[in-house]
Amino acid sequence: MDSASVFADIRRVFTLFRLTGYRLWSILLLLLLGSLPLNAYPLQVPLSVTEQVYVSAHPVVPVCVDPDWLPFEAIDKHQKHVGIIADLLALVGNKTGLQIQLHPTHSWDESLIASQSGQCLVLSALNQTPERDEWLIFTDPLLEDPNVLITREDHPFISDLASLTNKTIALQRGTAMAELFARDFTNLTMIDTDTEPEAMQMVSDGKADMTLRSLVVAAHTIKSAGWYNLKVSGQIPGYDNQLRIGVVKSEQTLRNILNRGIAAISEQERQQVMDRHLSLKVVSETITDYTFAYGLGILLLAVIGTSLFWMRRLKAVNKQLNITAQTDALTQLTNRHGLNLTLETDLERAQRYQHPLSVIMMDIDHFKQINDQYGHLAGDKVLVECSRLLKDNLRKSDIICRWGGEEFLVLCFETTQEQAALLAQLLLEKIRHHPFPDIGTITVSAGVAQALATDNAETLTQRADTMLYEAKHNGRDRVCVANIIPDKPATMEAAPS
Numbered sequence: 001m002d003s004a005s006v007f008a009d010i011r012r013v014f015t016l017f018r019l020t021g022y023r024l025w026s027i028l029l030l031l032l033l034g035s036l037p038l039n040a041y042p043l044q045v046p047l048s049v050t051e052q053v054y055v056s057a058h059p060v061v062p063v064c065v066d067p068d069w070l071p072f073e074a075i076d077k078h079q080k081h082v083g084i085i086a087d088l089l090a091l092v093g094n095k096t097g098l099q100i101q102l103h104p105t106h107s108w109d110e111s112l113i114a115s116q117s118g119q120c121l122v123l124s125a126l127n128q129t130p131e132r133d134e135w136l137i138f139t140d141p142l143l144e145d146p147n148v149l150i151t152r153e154d155h156p157f158i159s160d161l162a163s164l165t166n167k168t169i170a171l172q173r174g175t176a177m178a179e180l181f182a183r184d185f186t187n188l189t190m191i192d193t194d195t196e197p198e199a200m201q202m203v204s205d206g207k208a209d210m211t212l213r214s215l216v217v218a219a220h221t222i223k224s225a226g227w228y229n230l231k232v233s234g235q236i237p238g239y240d241n242q243l244r245i246g247v248v249k250s251e252q253t254l255r256n257i258l259n260r261g262i263a264a265i266s267e268q269e270r271q272q273v274m275d276r277h278l279s280l281k282v283v284s285e286t287i288t289d290y291t292f293a294y295g296l297g298i299l300l301l302a303v304i305g306t307s308l309f310w311m312r313r314l315k316a317v318n319k320q321l322n323i324t325a326q327t328d329a330l331t332q333l334t335n336r337h338g339l340n341l342t343l344e345t346d347l348e349r350a351q352r353y354q355h356p357l358s359v360i361m362m363d364i365d366h367f368k369q370i371n372d373q374y375g376h377l378a379g380d381k382v383l384v385e386c387s388r389l390l391k392d393n394l395r396k397s398d399i400i401c402r403w404g405g406e407e408f409l410v411l412c413f414e415t416t417q418e419q420a421a422l423l424a425q426l427l428l429e430k431i432r433h434h435p436f437p438d439i440g441t442i443t444v445s446a447g448v449a450q451a452l453a454t455d456n457a458e459t460l461t462q463r464a465d466t467m468l469y470e471a472k473h474n475g476r477d478r479v480c481v482a483n484i485i486p487d488k489p490a491t492m493e494a495a496p497s
């Protein structure tokens, strides 16, 4: 037997009860249900037998609500109860088996009257007050939420409400807070409004100094209604919203069942309800803005992505351009521009730490004749081969550069001019004995200079160049060394072996 048919049968039985008198039948039914296991009903909370009977006897529990109190609750255009409290009540209903059904009204005042006249058995969520105690009993809190004072932006923070004078406060009539404030804060002038939004509007328009509002509702309405000239100016301890379900006094069992349902709502379920409503309104009201924002976001991402791609490409291209700009295309050695970028710094460092640094300036002898005799292409090959030979016979730490047409410069770190001269002789020897295809052998002349404390890049290379000229002048295929190192003036000449 499924649960629907169980309830249908019980409903039929109770129709019979009404016709034949409750008492006898109730006793019989209690005996019958008492023999059934409790889990015969698909409820999430265990109910006592009396409570189960109550649920069966009251398949529909009419509820009156505040029709305009979002995000807590409202009645939408389809006459449906919506909002945080509606969802919490639905959970209570699911857990207890109660069918909590909306009794629509047009205002909270109308709901209070409907409750007093018995048209609805419960009021969805309200604070307990002495006045309300006269006709209602209350469940445990369904929802707790602090009340905060709302003022205009320019109002100072309110720490002691009781000490204020000549201030007005707008409050919705019929609310617990209106009742409590009229009793407790006689120093304030009360202004009654029909709705809470009306009270907020009065503050925004300067017609009232402040209003009191649930923090949740305030956060929601300030944002959704665009009251950006309002702010939260204080909180009054002891005036928090403890929203409970109000049950007409005669329905003690119903209150107990509702309490069981409230206790069974898990923290996670409660949080899900809050999350759903505190963000839902914003999304639904500005859905086109979000669509636009998403579109804009995607466009921005595309632009950023494309920019990043091109920046990386540009970076790579620039890096390659830099390398190309500093490299000689024919020999693949550093070119004069590339060497100049670092020569000054290298020189300054050597001078500062008094480390020897020497320059060898070399030039292929009679290179014009090679070009003339074998052609320019053959000349190029000689330059390439010569570069390779020089590079292969240098330390990795040395820098070789194609200084000009058939001119090479070697920068030798941690090297005195004597050591550089020996190195130059070795290089000349290597070239002198190297067979160049189609051409045979060639010779090279070299000038050597060591950096002085007073040198800059130009004077140093100039001195090496002068020594090279000297070597050329003295018959080529030799090394000339500058003679201006103070303690060791020297001019060495390498005779062809």
Ligand SMILES: Nc1nc2c(ncn2[C@@H]2O[C@H](COP(=O)(O)OP(=O)(O)OP(=O)(O)O)[C@@H](O)[C@H]2O)c(=O)[nH]1
Residues within 6 Å of the ligand: 330, 363, 364, 365, 366, 367, 368, 369, 371, 375, 376, 377, 378, 379, 380, 383, 404, 405, 406, 472, 476
């Ligand atoms: N093939 C080739 N020739 C070049 C290149 N750069 C410069 N030259 C040539 O190298 C020759 C240099 O000639 P000169 O400056 O008279 O010197 P040289 O003939 O080597 O005579 P000395 O240096 O006095 O021994 C010129 O004919 C330039 O055209 C190059 O990249 N490739």
